[in-house]
Structure formats: C-alpha cells, structure tokens
Amino acid sequence: MSNKQTTTTTPCPSCQQPKGPGKYLCYPCWGNLPGLARRALSRRDSKAMARLQELRLQLAIGVPLAEIEVTP
Template structure:
C-alpha cells in the first residue's frame, strides 16, 4: 500500500485519505462529516482544510463548511 505524509503531522497516511487516523479523529465531528461529503464542493472543502492546516489552526479547532 502506498502512503503519503499526513499534511498535519507528517506521519504516513493511506492513499486517498485526507489525514492519518490520529489526526482525522482529532478533527471536530462536524468537520469530518463535511469532508466525507462527495459532491461538487468536495475539492473546495479539502482546500479549506489544507488552508487552515497551513495557517496553523489546531486540528480540534478546524471548521469546514458544508
């Protein structure tokens, strides 16, 4: 299985995953629910996540719009 580094902690994450497991479950439930939606806005939500990670927002404070 190929892995890439988690954009939050740099630990390996599975291919097709946004974050590694520990980081994913640190996100608020509302952010995880929004990121799990598969629609025309999915890429924009992923950009929101990455923007907040780059900006230094702690995982437990990240908000992603639906």
C-alpha cells in the same frame, strides 16, 4: 516475482506521519477533527475539493485540528 501490491502513502499534512491512500489525514489526526468537519469532508459532491482546500489552508496557517471548521 511477488504478487504483493505496493501501496504508496503520502505524509499527513498535519503531523507528517504516513496516511493511507485516498485519505485526507492519518487516522489519529482525522479523529482529532471536530465531528462537523469530519462529516463535511466525508461528503463526496461538487464542493468536496473546496472543502479539502479549506482543510489544507487551515492546516498550513497552523489552526489546531480541534478548531478546524469546514463549510458543510
């Protein structure tokens, strides 16, 4: 039996490439977000889920990564 752990990845909602577990976007897409959006999305508080929903909504309607705005 192997001791390797299998990590499951899900596709990045922006580019469909694999992203790491617990990450909102893959590394290249994350880097293309504006700094203010990255900082807001990195905050872990009671509004974190609402910010994630803002990100996903904007991605779904085709807002370019560099133009995404997320409530601080």
